[in-house]
Amino acid sequence: MPAAGLLDDLAGIVGGAHVLTDPAITAGYLTDWTGRWTGDALAVVRPGNTAEVAGVVRRCAESGVAICPQGGNTGLVGGSVPPVGMPAVVLSTARLDWIDDVDVPGRAVGAGAGVPLARLERRVHAAGLAFGVDLAARDSATVGGMVATNAGGIHVVRYGSMRAQVLGIEAVLASGEVLRRWRPLRKDNVGYDLPGLLTGSEGTLAVITGVLVRLVPQLRRTASAIAAVDHPAAALRVLTAIEEAGLVVCAAELMIRRGMDLLAEHGHRRPFADPPPYLLLVTVEAAGADLAAALEAAGVADAVLEEGSAAQLWAVREAHTEIIARASTTPVVKLDVSVPLPALGDLIDAVDPLAAEFGARHIPFGHLADGNLHVNLLDVDPARADELTDRVLRAVAGLGGSISAEHGVGRAKVPWLDLSRSLADLAAMRAVKSALDPRGTLNPGVLGMASVTPPGRGL
Numbered sequence: 513m514p515a516a517g518l519l520d521d522l523a524g525i526v527g528g529a530h531v532l533t534d535p536a537i538t539a540g541y542l543t544d545w546t547g548r549w550t551g552d553a554l555a556v557v558r559p560g561n562t563a564e565v566a567g568v569v570r571r572c573a574e575s576g577v578a579i580c581p582q583g584g585n586t587g588l589v590g591g592s593v594p595p596v597g598m599p600a601v602v603l604s605t606a607r608l609d610w611i612d613d614v615d616v617p618g619r620a621v622g623a624g625a626g627v628p629l630a631r632l633e634r635r636v637h638a639a640g641l642a643f644g645v646d647l648a649a650r651d652s653a654t655v656g657g658m659v660a661t662n663a664g665g666i667h668v669v670r671y672g673s674m675r676a677q678v679l680g681i682e683a684v685l686a687s688g689e690v691l692r693r694w695r696p697l698r699k700d701n702v703g704y705d706l707p708g709l710l711t712g713s714e715g716t717l718a719v720i721t722g723v724l725v726r727l728v729p730q731l732r733r734t735a736s737a738i739a740a741v742d743h744p745a746a747a748l749r750v751l752t753a754i755e756e757a758g759l760v761v762c763a764a765e766l767m768i769r770r771g772m773d774l775l776a777e778h779g780h781r782r783p784f785a786d787p788p789p790y791l792l793l794v795t796v797e798a799a800g801a802d803l804a805a806a807l808e809a810a811g812v813a814d815a816v817l818e819e820g821s822a823a824q825l826w827a828v829r830e831a832h833t834e835i836i837a838r839a840s841t842t843p844v845v846k847l848d849v850s851v852p853l854p855a856l857g858d859l860i861d862a863v864d865p866l867a868a869e870f871g872a873r874h875i876p877f878g879h880l881a882d883g884n885l886h887v888n889l890l891d892v893d894p895a896r897a898d899e900l901t902d903r904v905l906r907a908v909a910g911l912g913g914s915i916s917a918e919h920g921v922g923r924a925k926v927p928w929l930d931l932s933r934s935l936a937d938l939a940a941m942r943a944v945k946s947a948l949d950p951r952g953t954l955n956p957g958v959l960g961m962a963s964v965t966p967p968g969r970g971l
């Protein structure tokens with residue numbers, strides 16, 4: 513077995529029990545959440561601390577073996593699984609699961625890269641504070657993976673995306689060196705923002721082992737509503753009216769009648785007996801009566817309102833991803849894109865006929881306030897998925913949008929990078945990559961970055 517020497521050495525670093533090779537066990541690490549991407553790996557390696565991560569990175573680099581860092585494997589663009597046809601290991605961060613004591617006066621907490629978001633949220637909440645990023649995959653998505661993808665989620669309108677939460681970072685570079693910036697400073701302008709650079713780098717520049725994040729006050733009083741609207745532009749007008757009424761918007765999501773119909777087919781209760789063309793789900797930090805008054809003043813004819821966590825209203829929105837995946841006869845073509853706010857309706861209008869042309873169902877939803885639409889295309893013939901993707905992403909670019917709003921590029925969107933980045937931009941990104949990972953060991957292929965160079969030493 514050619515990899516035996518390497519695997520023995522890795523077992524020497526992390527312990528034999530944490531070098532997984534049994535296909536029945538590794539299968540779950542090799543296919544991504546969408547089911548569209550499957551890779552090959554010599555093993556799944558699960559280091560338990562930063563020194564072990566550094567040892568694994570060094571040993572793999574010596575052998576020219578690629579490393580695919582993996583957190584919760586909830587990524588939606590194929591970046592969390594290794595490439596096909598190249599010696600690679602999956603480096604799972606599952607055992608980097610420590611959480612420091614919450615620094616309440618400093619409003620910060622440090623956590624290992626493998627900590628799932630929901631665990632971090634519970635810990636921080638118990639200390640009387642909150643974390644500014646939240647998303648439906650919270651039980652599995654890890655803090656490290658969220659930094660690596662610069663995750664967005666439902667509260668970007670209030671607190672910004674993951675990049676805005678990162679105060680410090682610990683990461684193992686491709687050389688095996690450990691980069692650590694770990695001070696809870698709100699302002700620190702000494703040179704390049706390396707934590708910011710690693711945020712959104714999708715495992716191509718370093719393996720993130722720990723993150724120091726800022727915390728925010730808990731929301732004391734919230735109210736949510738699902739409001740019936742006839743167009744995305746109307747949803748934006750309602751949002752503006754809510755803000756003009758002096759209410760602080762914490763989340764604003766857009767859903768569509770076709771999504772409601774699909775949810776109902778899968779046993780979910782509809783918020784309205786007769787769903788309107790579009791639905792705005794909004795959460796504000798205010799009393800329910802104030803939200804009701806703002807909606808009325810905005811001319812909303814029909815709305816369902818809930819105070820507090822509004823679990824029932826949010827369940828409608830959060831059920832979308834899973835039910836869409838279940839309902840499609842083929843792996844869903846999921847395109848997370850953004851456009852300027854006034855173009856949201858135009859985008860939906862542009863994609864609907866494309867979906868019809870390809871015999872697909874289009875069920876979009878998204879983060880309205882961020883101009884971020886999740887275009888979900890169901891029942892697409894896999895042989896035509898790239899062709900449809902191409903048509904949709906060109907429509908997005910034509911509207912002045914971005915081919916990736918918050919999920920990243922991964923492997924899925926590499927062919928379309930030039931729709932959102934100029935040649936000079938791409939060249940600068942490659943220069944950064946070759947400075948930090950000259951042999952291309954880290955996540956080759958992701959973000960269109962080059963593959964591992966021939967090994968200097970055999971396996």
Ligand SMILES: Cc1cc2nc3c(=O)[nH]c(=O)nc-3n(C[C@H](O)[C@H](O)[C@H](O)COP(=O)(O)OP(=O)(O)OC[C@H]3O[C@@H](n4cnc5c(N)ncnc54)[C@H](O)[C@@H]3O)c2cc1C
Pocket residue numbers: 545580581582583584585586587588591592593605625646647648649652653654655656657658659660661662663664665666714715716718719720721833834918919922955958
């Ligand atoms: C139901 C559902 C809802 C979602 N909602 C949202 C949403 O609202 N907003 C949003 O932004 N995303 C959303 N996502 C996508 C996904 O949850 C995020 O991209 C998340 O940040 C991925 O975290 P992860 O730990 O699962 O990373 P993985 O899927 O394991 O990895 C994602 C990428 O990060 C890299 N990576 C992971 N860990 C590390 C590390 N420690 N060091 C270096 N690189 C690493 C991987 O190599 C890969 O390129 C959703 C996904 C699902 C399934």
